[in-house]
Amino acid sequence: MKTARNHSESRRIDLYPQTKTCPQCDQPFSEKYHKQRWIVKLSGELKVVSHCLGCQNPECANSEAVYRPEEENLLALKGYTFGLDVIVYIGQLRYRDNKTIEAIYNQLTKKISISLKEVALLCEVFLAKRDHSSPRRREANG
Ligand SMILES: [Zn+2]
Numbered sequence: 001m002k003t004a005r006n007h008s009e010s011r012r013i014d015l016y017p018q019t020k021t022c023p024q025c026d027q028p029f030s031e032k033y034h035k036q037r038w039i040v041k042l043s044g045e046l047k048v049v050s051h052c053l054g055c056q057n058p059e060c061a062n063s064e065a066v067y068r069p070e071e072e073n074l075l076a077l078k079g080y081t082f083g084l085d086v087i088v089y090i091g092q093l094r095y096r097d098n099k100t101i102e103a104i105y106n107q108l109t110k111k112i113s114i115s116l117k118e119v120a121l122l123c124e125v126f127l128a129k130r131d132h133s134s135p136r137r138r139e140a141n142g
Pocket residue numbers: 022023024025026027055056057060061062063
């Protein structure tokens with residue numbers, strides 16, 4: 001899915017892991033690296049910047065560990081441009097409402113830019129993932 005997209009209208013969100021101090025030595029985490037990706041949601045396109053934190057105390061046994069933002073997995077599957085909300089939406093139209101791929105495509109292109117082939121692919125992704133990807137919303141504490 002390497003379609004050239006116009007990113008000018010996207011919103012940016014920054015994600016951080018919930019753990020912000022080292023469970024081993026109690027030092028506050030600092031950023032090890034960050035990465036960004038584009039996620040197409042029903043509500044529009046998001047520029048998601050994931051900040052990966054870790055312990056920088058060289059004496060700490062935990063200093064190799066990298067803590068990634070948990071929320072990223074709730075937004076989109078690894079390696080996919082389209083958000084989970086898009087996949088669930090497509091899956092419901094296809095398998096609950098028995099709509100054709102083409103009908104779903106026609107409906108979706110009013111909201112987001114997607115190809116017929118991508119709709120077909122995401123139908124399969126929905127079937128493959130629905131049994132073990134019900135995202136559990138965790139309480140944000142801090
Ligand atoms: Zn530590």
